[in-house]
Amino acid sequence: MTEPRLTAIVARVSTMREVAALAGVSGKTVSRVINDDRYVSAEVRERVQRAIAELAYVPNMLSQTFRTGRDNAIGVAVPDLADPFFGAVVQAVTERARERSVAVLITSLGSRPQDEQPAAESLLRRHIAGLIVAPTSDDHRYLQPWRAGTAFVFIDRPPRHLAADAVVQDDAGGARAAVEHLLANGHRRIAFIGWDLTLTTIQHRRDGYRAALRSAGVPPDHRLERVLDPAVGPSAALAALSEVADPPTAIFSADSQTSIALVPELHARRNRGLALVSFGDFPMAAALRPSVSVVDQDPAALGDAAAERLFTRVDHPTRRLRRQIVMPVRLQVRQSSARPRVR
Amino acid sequence: MTEPRLTAIVARVSTMREVAALAGVSGKTVSRVINDDRYVSAEVRERVQRAIAELAYVPNMLSQTFRTGRDNAIGVAVPDLADPFFGAVVQAVTERARERSVAVLITSLGSRPQDEQPAAESLLRRHIAGLIVAPTSDDHRYLQPWRAGTAFVFIDRPPRHLAADAVVQDDAGGARAAVEHLLANGHRRIAFIGWDLTLTTIQHRRDGYRAALRSAGVPPDHRLERVLDPAVGPSAALAALSEVADPPTAIFSADSQTSIALVPELHARRNRGLALVSFGDFPMAAALRPSVSVVDQDPAALGDAAAERLFTRVDHPTRRLRRQIVMPVRLQVRQSSARPRVR
DNA sequence: CGGGGTTCTGTCACCGGTGTCAGGAACGGC
């Protein structure tokens, strides 16, 4: 055994047994030093630490987690990481995880519901401690076998056929506030444009839209409710709206995806006085002319809340907590929701 | 042993030995069925598969990876996931990884260089097969011990003091093309605004900016080169530029972060004919009035290239390949780079 | 009918840590 050289250049990761051999102790004693066990003499501890430094030893987390049966990691599954909303959610989750030295496994689910289960199981088979999921499917029973070992927190949309935590937004309330704001500015003919009515979030926003109209005594008009066909984009929907007798003076856009598609189209048509409020902020909304009024969702706060709840479940599996957390949304009034032009 | 019921409700994940017991075979035979080993009789295979379905067995990846010593996962480390550029990169990487059934571990590095090493090591100690990193630090020697077991691909910025693959953009060429375009449109006084000149990417863009001016015989003017102070934002820089004798008629913004801050400010000042080209596309750039001309980086292509290179290194550790991959960038001409107004 | 090859299945060790337990040394109190 050569004399320890602290400056050694190490070209390979070493194992605990190599450290033990170099320090002249058993593997278990090295383990004790790593884990700050109090029952190690100062002299031995010193020797082991020198050996660790000498070999640039880093514990193999694979075997640690294997031994305990639980990976010190959480999973995050969202439809699309390139979507700034989910990007911000994931960013917040990774920050909370790092504070706890927990690794984050990530997967994108895409938009096809049938892809959710295999993607989620690819994370679960690693026996992660918890999973944060923004679901795309309508049936989460497949998660049942994993509940004993893994905590689940749903975000954006609640679980179906499974009892689990959910952090959602006040979809109906936010939509209602947006439409009430348009009503207060004198709009009576207000259109609803959404992207995918099979999503419960969009349904709730439509419910809020309708409730606001009802409360104001404005008669509903199904011709003003439009679903966007992703193949053709928003131009067809706008054309159809303009052909309605007594056409709308304002649009409530039910999600930022729709708004992002809608805005260039409105600009291209020179936007004949059509007001707009978007559910969901989006980049540059404030810099556009007119700047776009939005219902702001604060994705970072949502990510924080989801991570906090997940870690609470991991730390206290038996604690009783309300399953549903509703994040408030905030109406951010800008220029695009001004009064209708007098004709 | 009860008769197999395929409809069993399973409340717990089961192990291979439980499957083996139910099927009346050895654990190794179950392993063979899982891994599609050809030496299993049809009759046994059938029995084992029924037992797997009955118990809803999913292999424990923790032990698989532990046995082989290499985690079937790759790591991705980027400064900020909420940045749409990195979001799109990560989205592309996760798609490529999913095609290969490889898990993706993610971490955000933040902007402080000293945070990079601990964040990277938290991934590496899991013995991942590869790491894609957009570095924030200037010294990557700490990765040396891991090279034997882990492939490294740097993105956006090349490694320092370490020989490893890098997928970068044509920063100088893109900047040069942008500035040449402004020159062709008659601009002679062109400002450079960047966010952080310690980053090599920004340095290269400035080099391209200077080279374009030099080739055109336009005398350089250091007063037109500005670094943005993130604390005060772009207003101070714009004010300083407008006070220069013979002020600029165009701005070359060296990164999308800067552009995103700059655009609202230009709008607020009613943008007195100041042209703009941004290095890096950003959301809504096409929808703004005037729409913003950009040097488009295609982050998805960058993520694809990085993932492809990583998997090539993992599959063929000895193959000789060029270390540096330069992704082309594309000048996307829109309205904001038009000719200067005649005064 | 014997030898060689292929097919199928099981036994056992092993990956690299950690939990359990045992045992020796040192120390204090009566």
Place this chain on the structure above:
DNA sequence: GCCGTTCCTGACACCGGTGACAGAACCCCG
């Protein structure tokens, strides 16, 4: 001097799969 307690260290099994190897059954061919 004896017993009980605390301190320190090591031996050993174990987590759940898989690689190496052995052995049995069967087939084909000379």
